[in-house]
Each structure stands twice: as structure tokens, then as C-alpha cells.
Amino acid sequence: MVTYIDAASAPLKNTGQIRLYGPDDFEGMRKACQLTARCLDALVPIVQPGVTTNAIDRFVFEFGMDNGALPATLNYRGYTKSCCTSINHVVCHGIPNDKPLREGEIVNIDVTYVLDGWHGDSSRMYPVGEIKRAAERLMEITHATLMLGIRAVKPGARIGAIGDAIQSFAEAERCSVVRDFCGHGLGRLFHDAPNIVHYGRPEDGPEMREGMIFTIEPMINLGRPHVKVLSDGWTAVTRDRSLSAQYEHTVGVTRDGCEIFTLSPAGLDRPGLPPAP
Numbered sequence: 001m002v003t004y005i006d007a008a009s010a011p012l013k014n015t016g017q018i019r020l021y022g023p024d025d026f027e028g029m030r031k032a033c034q035l036t037a038r039c040l041d042a043l044v045p046i047v048q049p050g051v052t053t054n055a056i057d058r059f060v061f062e063f064g065m066d067n068g069a070l071p072a073t074l075n076y077r078g079y080t081k082s083c084c085t086s087i088n089h090v091v092c093h094g095i096p097n098d099k100p101l102r103e104g105e106i107v108n109i110d111v112t113y114v115l116d117g118w119h120g121d122s123s124r125m126y127p128v129g130e131i132k133r134a135a136e137r138l139m140e141i142t143h144a145t146l147m148l149g150i151r152a153v154k155p156g157a158r159i160g161a162i163g164d165a166i167q168s169f170a171e172a173e174r175c176s177v178v179r180d181f182c183g184h185g186l187g188r189l190f191h192d193a194p195n196i197v198h199y200g201r202p203e204d205g206p207e208m209r210e211g212m213i214f215t216i217e218p219m220i221n222l223g224r225p226h227v228k229v230l231s232d233g234w235t236a237v238t239r240d241r242s243l244s245a246q247y248e249h250t251v252g253v254t255r256d257g258c259e260i261f262t263l264s265p266a267g268l269d270r271p272g273l274p275p276a277p
Contacts, residue, residue, distance in 0.1 A: 002194075002206040007187060013098050018185065018193050020211030025118075025187065026252050027260070029213060032069070032120030033250050033261035038115050038116055039063045040124050041266045047126040053085035056221065057096035064113050072112035072119055072190050079234065084110040084123075091178055091227050091244045092237040093218050103129040106139065108246045112190065121215050122262035123248040124269055134222065139271040141173045142220040142245040149198070149216045153208060153251055153258040159196060160204025166218045167199040177221035178229050178244070180236065185214045186250055208253050213261075217248030225252045 021029070039060060061082040062111060064071050071082035081094075081196040086094035087101070094108075101107065105123035110123035125139045145166040167177050176270040181198030194206050198218040223242025230237060238244050247269075250259045263269060 004209060007211075012066060012188060014185075014189060014192050016193050018206060018209075018212060020209060021186060021187060021252065022211065025078060026212075028116060028118040029054040029120070029187065029250070029252060029261050030114055032115040033122065034065055034120070034265065035064075035069055035115055036111050036120035036122045036266050037262045037269065039111055039113070040109065040122060041264050042228050043109060043126065043274045044268055045108075045125055046102065047107065049129045050100045052098050052100050052240045053087075053094070053096035053107070054098050056085060057081050060109075060111055063195075066166060067113075067115070069113040069115040072114050076190065082111075083152070084108070086110070086235075086244070086246070088243055089241045091238060092181055092246060093234040093236055095232060095234055101128045104135075106131055106133050106135045106243065106245065110246075110248065112172055114190075118192050119188070121186055121248065123217065123246055123251050125245050125247060125271060134273045136272065138175065138220065138222050138243055138245045139169060141175055143247045143271050145170050145177075145198075146151075146222060146247040147214060147217065148256060149218060150249060150251055150260060153216075154256065155208055155210050155253060157208050158203060158205045159194060160200040161202040161205070162216060163197045163200035164202045167202070170218070170220050174233060176221045176223065176225035178221060178225050178227055181217075181219060182219045183215040183248070185212070187213050210253050210255055212253040213250065215248055215250050217246060218244045219244055268274060
């Protein structure tokens with residue numbers, strides 16, 4: 001049975017209950033999420049051939065510290081980095097290292113800042129120099145699935161409507177949806193109820209209600225949907241080594257739809273856009 005609870009009276013742990021947030025909470029989320037979006041904007045000119053993902057990670061840490069925020073991933077369940085950097089066939093949770101990025105690669109950068117207790121979670125794909133059309137197309141399809149999923153968010157609909165919108169489009173484009181990872185409730189907790197799966201039927205899952213806050217973060221593969229986690233315990237890769245892409249926004253359910261908290265202030269959160277000046 002699904003239960004909903006006023007976020008103000010809920011304990012600060014994942015109890016499986018779905019929290020409903022008020023206007024002041026939405027304002028806190030706007031600030032945290034916009035900081036994350038500004039960091040992702042600032043990374044656009046930095047992601048170039050020869051740059052290491054460790055250098056990207058340092059930038060994310062310093063950007064947060066300069067703005068009074070901490071990266072939520074830093075020391076989270078033993079994770080030692082300030083962001084995740086997932087390259088080519090890495091589906092998610094790629095760990096930054098000293099290996100330079102190479103021309104033609106694609107990389108997802110996933111950042112979550114904690115600002116005044118609120119979590120702002122978002123990720124985007126970045127091309128490294130000139131990329132092949134297949135990679136560019138995958139990025140376009142993945143971003144389109146995210147926006148179609150967001151369009152399905154409204155009070156009274158069920159969470160399965162999000163997954164149905166994502167799966168229907170991705171599979172019509174001969175791509176596959178990763179089943180092993182999902183979006184999640186967000187707010188003062190990093191990972192909360194409900195889970196937002198990126199496949200399914202419109203009648204599946206809990207009903208969406210005004211005040212809910214969660215991420216939508218589809219992972220779309222050019223090949224088959226199957227993934228495996230490497231021996232580091234974090235890095236998830238496609239089993240067939242096909243390219244994978246992911247875009248993520250944090251949204252809040254409103255009276256007649258939803259608000260996207262992590263939209264880029266510079267409009268740089270869509271694929272195919274030129275680097276910032």
C-alpha cells in the first residue's frame with residue numbers, strides 16, 4: 001500500500017512513504033537545483049579532448065564550495081568523488097580518474113549539490129570534440145525520452161505513465177531502456193520514495209500528487225538493455241559494449257503539471273548546442 005505524508009512531519013529517512021512538499025520546500029529545491037544546473041552549464045567549455053575526468057571532478061567540488069554547497073556523492077556509501085562521469089558504454093556511476101577524454105567520446109556528468117539541506121540532482125551528456133552521428137542521435141533520442149517522460153507528469157496520473165512515454169519512444173527508435181536503475185524521490189534526502197522506473201504501463205505505480213518531488217533520468221542504449229556492474233562496485237556498463245546515454249532532471253508536481261527545477265539558465269541542457277562562449 002502506498003502512503004503519502006506531509007514532508008514537514010516526516011522523519012528524515014526513507015520510510016517508503018511518499019513526501020508531499022509545500023511552496024517553501026519548492027523554493028529551497030529551486031535554489032539547489034539551479035546551482036547544479038549552473039555547474040553543468042559551466043562544464044560545457046571544459047569538456048574537451050585531453051581533459052581528465054578528475055579535473056572535471058575537482059571543478060565540480062570547487063564550484064560547490066564557492067557557492068556554499070557540498071556534492072552529495074562525496075563519501076556517499078564509500079564513493080570518494082564529487083560527481084559521476086560515465087563515458088561511452090558506461091551506463092552510470094562512472095568514477096572520475098586521470099585518464100584523458102578522447103576525441104569522439106560522449107560523457108554523462110551527473111552532479112548533485114546539497115544547498116541549505118536541499119538536494120539538486122541533474123545530469124547531461126557532453127560530446128568530446130566531434131562525435132559520430134550514431135552517438136549524436138543517441139543523445140537526441142535520450143533527451144527526447146526525458147522530456148516526454150516529464151510531459152507525462154501531472155496530478156492524478158500514475159508514475160507508470162512516465163515509463164510508458166519513455167519506453168514507447170525509445171523502442172520505436174530501435175533503442176533500449178535500461179531496467180536496472182531508476183529515478184527517485186528527492187528533497188532533504190538524496191534517495192527517497194517513490195522509485196521512478198523508465199518503462200512500464202500508464203496504469204502502473206503510485207498516483208502522482210501535487211507536492212511530490214523526484215528525478216527522471218532515463219538511460220538509453222543503442223544495443224540491448226542489459227548491464228553489469230564492474231568490480232569497483234559502482235561503474236555500470238552495457239553488457240554488449242553498445243553506447244549508452246542519460247539525461248536527468250529534478251521535477252516537482254504542481255497543480256496542473258510539473259516544474260522542472262534543473263533547467264539550464266543558459267539553455268544548454270539539450271543536445272546539439274554549441275559550447276558556451
